[in-house]
Structures are given as structure tokens and as C-alpha cells.
Amino acid sequence: MKLRSAISIIALVIVIDQALKFWIKTSFPYGHVMDMGGQRWAQFYFIENPGMAWGMELGGNWGKLILTLFRLAAVTFGSWYLVRIVKQGYSKGFIVCAALIYAGALGNLIDSMFYGMIFEESTYTHIAKAFPAGGGYGGFLHGKVVDMLYFPMIENAHFPDWLPILGGKEFTFFSPIFNIADASISVGVLTLLLFQKRFLHKREVEVNEDTAQPQISSEEAQQMI
Template sequence: MKLRSAILIILLVIVADQALKIWIKTSFPFGHITNVLGLSWFRLYFIENEGMAWGWKFGGDFGKIFLTLFRLVAVGFGSWYLVKIVRERYTRGFIICASLIYAGALGNLIDSLFYGMIFGQSTYTQVAEAFPAGGGYAGFLHGHVVDMLYFPMVHSNFPNWLPLIGGKEFEFFSPIFNIADASISLGVIVLLLFQKRFFQREDEEEQEEVSGQETHSVGDNAPAV
């Protein structure tokens, strides 16, 4: 697989991710929920994530800067690693998964780096403006990641006989995420499922195919007994 194919995958994810985030940010107030195509189990729910996955935060302002810098270093390492695995001819599947993970990390990094300077503050009653006259809601490295994809497929209660959680509400699938998060998750899940096959190089696969063809050829040419 060539590097330009990996770059194309990354660009497609980034464009889709950023286009949806910008539309959500400039079209809806914070906390707005709308059903997609009238489906109650597929909704757009606009929230902003100041920290890590699942909304975890640590260390206040310092923690936010540290997290953004960590993402920046991770994306820098990912750039080097992606070029490395393409040059060393790793399998197409492995490179595609690495590209998806890289694209997702870069998509969320863009929010953290620039959204605070580009957009005004989103509130429950006010839609954010792009490039407001008074400046954005935060400085460089302090942007919030925009999340919106919400799939509450099942909403019920745990059976009363269960200890501790009996009778409490239960919802599947409750996380709210974005296209970048989905790209990372897809890349990681496929890697875990097919890691044995993916952690090879294309030249190894080619040798296996050639060996199989030679064996088949010898069998076809063997004299009948």
C-alpha cells in the first residue's frame, strides 16, 4: 500500500469529522438533541469534552495543556510511524487501521489546538459564532473537543433482584462521541481482531503466495501413478 492511499484515508476522516463538528458548533446551542431521520435511537447530542475520553479531566488548566501537548506528541510520533510501516511494506489492513487511528487523533487534536480561538462560547441558549469580534472562548491549546453522535438503542431498568444496581436505569449505548473517536475505535478493534494477519509485511505475504503457487504447480505436474 502506498503512502498517498494512507493520506487519502486520513484526509477523508479529517474532512468528515471537522465538517460535522463545525456544523454542530455553529448551528446548535450546547446540549441540543435532535433525532436523525426521526429515529429515537440515533441522535445528535451536542456536548463539548474538555478532557480525555468519557469526559475525564485532571489538573485543571495545567492538565488541559498537558493533555493537548500529549496529543500533539502522539500525532507527531504517528506521522513518523505511518511513514515507517508504509516503507517497510506492512500489510494493507495494518496500514489502513493505523491511518484510521492517526486520523482520529489528529481530528481531536485540531479541536484542542484551535477551537478555543476560532469559536465563541456555546451556551444552552446561544449558538457559537465563528471568529467572533471579541475573540474566542479560550486560548491556544485550550479548545474543547466537540462530540455529537449518540445511539441510545436500549433504555430500561436493571432487574430488582440484582445487588447494588437493581432497579436503576440502564441505557445502551450511552457514550456521546464524534467521527474522530469512531475512527480510532474502528482502527483499534479491527487491529485486535486481525492482529496475527496484520503484523506481517507485504513481502512475507507475497512469499507465502508464491510458495503456495509453486506447491500447487508441482502437484499439477506430478506424473500419474
């Protein structure tokens, strides 16, 4: 698989991810919920995440700064690693998964680095504008990640009473609110876990074929001498 194919995958994910985030951020107030195609189990639910994927946080401004710098370091390493595995001829499936993970990390990094500077603060009553005259809600590296995809396929359900700790408690499946970048990372990681043997086995076979040396018989060797 060529590097430009991997770059095309990354670019596609980034464009879709950022376009959806811009639309949500500039079209709805914070906390707005809207069904997708009239389906209750599939919704747009606008929230902003100051921390990691799936709503996890690393508290305070310093925690936010550290997290953004970590994302930046991860994307920098990912750039080098992606070029490396393409040059070394890894399997197409492995490269696609790596590209999806890289694209997701880059998509959320863009939010963390720049959204604080280019957007107003979103509130429950105010729809934010992009590139406001008075500046954004935060500085460089202090942006919040925009999340909006919510799929509450099972609501108001309860765990069985006999289940330890969780027994009888209410739950919603699927409860996390995420974005395209989060989904890209998850798809890449899960696919790698499910098919790692196939991807790595294919790579080992390719390496063995490339490094295999031709065998000659003893008679051919004597004739050569």
C-alpha cells in the same frame, strides 16, 4: 499500500469530522438534541468535552494543557510511525487501521489546539459564531472537543436485581456521546485487536519471502568451484 492511500484515508476522516463539528458548533446551542431521520435511537446531541475521548477528563487548565500536549506528541509520533510501516511494507489492513487511529487523534487535536481561538463560547441559549471579532472562548491549546453522536438504542432499562453492585440500577445502551474522530480511533483499535494475527502473520510471511535465500545443491556448488 502506498503512503498517499493512507493520507487519503486520513484526509477523508478529518474533512468529515471537522465539517460535522463546525456545523454543530455554529448551528445549535449547547445541549441541543435532534433525532437523525426521525429515529429516536440515533441523535445529534451537542456537548463539548474538555478532556479525553468518550467524556473522560483530566481536570483544570493544567490538565487540559497536559492532555493537548500529549495529543500533540502522540500525533507527531504517529506521523513517523505511519511513514515507517508503509516503507517497511506492512499489510494493507494494518496500515488502514493505523491511519484511522492517526486520523482520529489528529481530528481531536485540531479541536484542542484551535477551537478556543476560533469559536465563541456555546451556551444553552447562545449559538456560537466562528472567528468572532472579540476573540474566542479560550487560548491556544485550550480548546474543547466537540461531540455530537448519540445512539440511545435501549433507554430506561434496569440491570437484573441479582447482579452485584449494579443490580436494579437504571442504564442506557449506548450512552456515550462521541464524534467521528472518536469513532475512527475505536474502529481502528477494535479491528487491530480482532485481526492482529492475520495482519501480523501476513507481514511475517512477506518478510520471510523477501529475505529467503536461494538454495543450491552440493553438485551445483562443486561445479561452480
